Amino acid sequence: MSFRISEIVSDSEFHELVEVEFISFEHPRNAFRDLFYPILGTGPDARQQAIKEATSRIIHNHRSNPFSHWVKAIDPHSDRLVGAALWIFFESDPYTGKPLPECTWWPQGEGREFTTRCLMHVSKMRLLCCRGTKAVTDEDQSDLNLCFVHPDFRRQGAGSQLLAWGVSKADEQKMVAYVDASGDGKALYEQFGFVASKQVTVNFTKDNPGELWKRLEKISLPHSFWPMSRPKLAEG
Numbered sequence: 723m724s725f726r727i728s729e730i731v732s733d734s735e736f737h738e739l740v741e742v743e744f745i746s747f748e749h750p751r752n753a754f755r756d757l758f759y760p761i762l763g764t765g766p767d768a769r770q771q772a773i774k775e776a777t778s779r780i781i782h783n784h785r786s787n788p789f790s791h792w793v794k795a796i797d798p799h800s801d802r803l804v805g806a807a808l809w810i811f812f813e814s815d816p817y818t819g820k821p822l823p824e825c826t827w828w829p830q831g832e833g834r835e836f837t838t839r840c841l842m843h844v845s846k847m848r849l850l851c852c853r854g855t856k857a858v859t860d861e862d863q864s865d866l867n868l869c870f871v872h873p874d875f876r877r878q879g880a881g882s883q884l885l886a887w888g889v890s891k892a893d894e895q896k897m898v899a900y901v902d903a904s905g906d907g908k909a910l911y912e913q914f915g916f917v918a919s920k921q922v923t924v925n926f927t928k929d930n931p932g933e934l935w936k937r938l939e940k941i942s943l944p945h946s947f948w949p950m951s952r953p954k955l956a957e958g
């Protein structure tokens with residue numbers, strides 16, 4: 723099946739996109755991603771509120787990053803948005819000297835502290851793994867930050883089309899491409915030339931954790947992923 727692929731241009735396109743993102747990462751549930759888009763509270767209002775907060779944060783991050791490109795896949799029969807990917811084509815080293823953002827979507831306290839620690843560990847492991855491949859030291863590099871497809875439309879080629887869009891842009895610009903792969907994404911990324919260095923695992927704790935810390939630690943750790951990189955297209 724062939725989906726319509728286009729780059730997102732208007733803020734109004736993001737609400738549907740974030741709804742599909744939530745459903746995609748709920749099937750199967752990705753507890754680690756929940757830390758970055760938490761549903762604070764219970765019931766349908768809490769989920770809608772989380773989608774609203776995520777939408778405005780995603781729009782803000784997109785608009786404040788000139789290298790950010792969201793691309794979506796549309797089912798040509800129903801016009802439904804079935805999936806999307808966030809590609810970032812950096813024109814300068816995105817890591818050196820840049821502080822990690824504080825996870826302010828959590829209120830002050832253990833939720834924020836725990837998620838900030840997770841982010842720190844993931845970033846550190848990515849750097850350690852990829853120094854060897856030079857992926858993080860190349861000035862120009864692209865990052866597949868996120869890719870998802872609604873469960874009703876999986877294994878029909880939408881993920882591949884979202885990948886093809888990004889890797890062709892990376893090739894045009896002779897950029898290394900990078901992704902942190904989940905178990906679900908790894909096989910797809912390999913088909914587009916991404917290579918995993920090794921599986922890495924984030925796991926940590928603290929002394930005298932409170933109830934929230936204990937709950938988050940139990941549902942989201944240990945967290946394993948594969949830092950993957952794709953070499954730039956050779957000159958000539």
Ligand SMILES: CC(C)(COP(=O)(O)OP(=O)(O)OC[C@H]1O[C@@H](n2cnc3c(N)ncnc32)[C@H](O)[C@@H]1OP(=O)(O)O)[C@@H](O)C(=O)NCCC(=O)NCCS
Nearest residue numbers: 869870871876877878879880881882903904906907909910
């Ligand atoms: C990963 C994901 C984006 C794949 O999207 P998709 O539209 O189903 O992918 P495609 O149909 O283009 O798959 C192309 C090929 O990739 C491989 N592939 C895709 N999903 C796979 C899976 N879950 N397990 C193993 N191989 C998979 C297969 O070889 C597939 O070809 P086939 O269907 O002919 O066997 C989708 O499963 C998803 O959204 N998962 C939840 C969110 C997530 O984990 N995203 C990745 C974060 S790193």
